[in-house]
Amino acid sequence: MIEVWIVILRGVQYAAGALLLGLPAFMLYSARAIGPLNLRWSRSALIWAAAALALAAPAALLAQTAMMAGSLSEAVKPASLSFMITGMGLGKAMVVRTLAAVLALAAALLLRPGRLMWGGLTLLGLIISASFAWTGHGAATEGSGHAVHLISDIVHAVAASVWIGALAAFAVLILRRPSGDAAWDAGVARSLTGFAGVGAAAVGALVVTGLINSAYLVGLSRALSLGDSPYGVLLMIKLALFGLMVALAALHRFRLAPLMTRDAGQALPHLKKSLAVEFILALTILAVIAVMGALPPPAAL
Template sequence: MSDSANVVLRFVLYVDLMLLFGVALFGLYSLKGQQRLSGTVLPLRRLLTGTVVLGALLSIAGMVLMVRAMSGESDIAELRPHLEMMLFETEMGLAWAVRMIALAVAGLAVMLNPRAPGISLLIAATASGIALASLAWSGHGAMDEGSRRYWHFASDILHLLAAGAWLGALLAFALMAQQTEAHIRLLARAVKRFELIGAVIVVIITVTGVVNYLFIVGPKLDEALLSIYGVLLAIKVLLFAGMLVLAALNRFHLGPLLEGALRVGQYRAAANALRRSVVLEMAAAIVIVGLVAWLGTLSPEVEMSNL
């Protein structure tokens, strides 16, 4: 598998599983009762089913391509024993199997939405969180040993879950901003309710981001910035700072502006302004995920040793 194909596949899979987890979680903490029923506020069944199916297909493709690259085999019959070895004899294979089972559970849970929307979303969010967490075994933490390995995995998993919660909420906000006045009233309340959740997400992402940097690179800054890894990481940090600015704009200006506009019945312009800001924030988040997918294929220690 070429490096570019690996990065693209990782990127799409990361975005897919983050949206699956984040949207299901958003339905739990932001919607109540019948609002959690697909189609009432958000097309939850379509969104979650689509991400489950895509996540499974991408995971299968990623496993096959990785085994082909490692074994050098291209024929399916000859590839089979290598696939079996990867699945049954490696931690990465176990993580892949757990992900596939979790995605199957999430898919079954989505089918329960018409009968029990709350339970459906709870199961889907839990299962998709497990699927998202399994991606940590394809990152730098898998190369550590001893207790350091488990702390690195824990940090990676928290980072992934927090990022997924943020990305899923942004998609939900963008979709709600294009609907009826009743939905936009829910949006205004959801943005306000997201203040505490968003603050927790930012703290988790910031702390785990620093911890992951120390695990991967160590307390080095000058040398790291001279490498491709360091440049990509610097761009990621700048984009994250931009997301924080946009999040603050949404919370302290555009959110209250929308609430005031709803009181006088002239809400469309304010809703569109909030939607544009959210879409821009989501675009920055997606670029960051792309950078993460790229960073996961690089070895900063090797790069810095060659400087």
């Protein structure tokens, strides 16, 4: 049962962490496009995400300690927690993640929406995303490839968070659209077009770092036999979902964004559906990754 809770808490942390980086970053690089729009909802979303992470991270630390100590009663003992926090990189990363989440919650509550708030939250989001690599398979690689794999894992987590946070922003922008508001439609269209460069960079980073990570976790000799292990099966599912997300992103950029500028009424129904599907795919990928984190990769078998 503890293993199940570890997976659930890991998934919650991934989703909250993605919002805490991707959403404020979106507010920064899309400031000109979305400046005239009412985006007060973003502050509430960040408050909830920070609060969820501030609760989930220490809960996950306790669950991980319980799994290693053998029981929850052993995990709550000071000696067990102290060993996990001071003696293991996983524990240290979770403490850093918890502190960053608490600071993000304070910033979202106390600062006014603006460049200072978005910049501060983006910085904290980067720390949170980087901390995921320290609690994943990337940190377990030994030898000369340790630094390469760890850096690749960090870049992978950051790129994914930037993409998912932007998806959340677009989804809310579409759902909260005031009826017949041409300025709102124009702002959405501009932000979709403006995201092209950021989105392309995120996809490129995900592909390159995904290949690097797979080289360490799967290995070339086992690339054609992924179906022989649960980790490999989940990796294939993740890749298929990622491919669908890339296809939908291309649809948004090259078809629906230009259509929004010409005929928002025609584009909006299609945009709502495709954004909803893409966001669901993103959350599904996070769930798959949460399960993969509990499984040994083929290279370790």
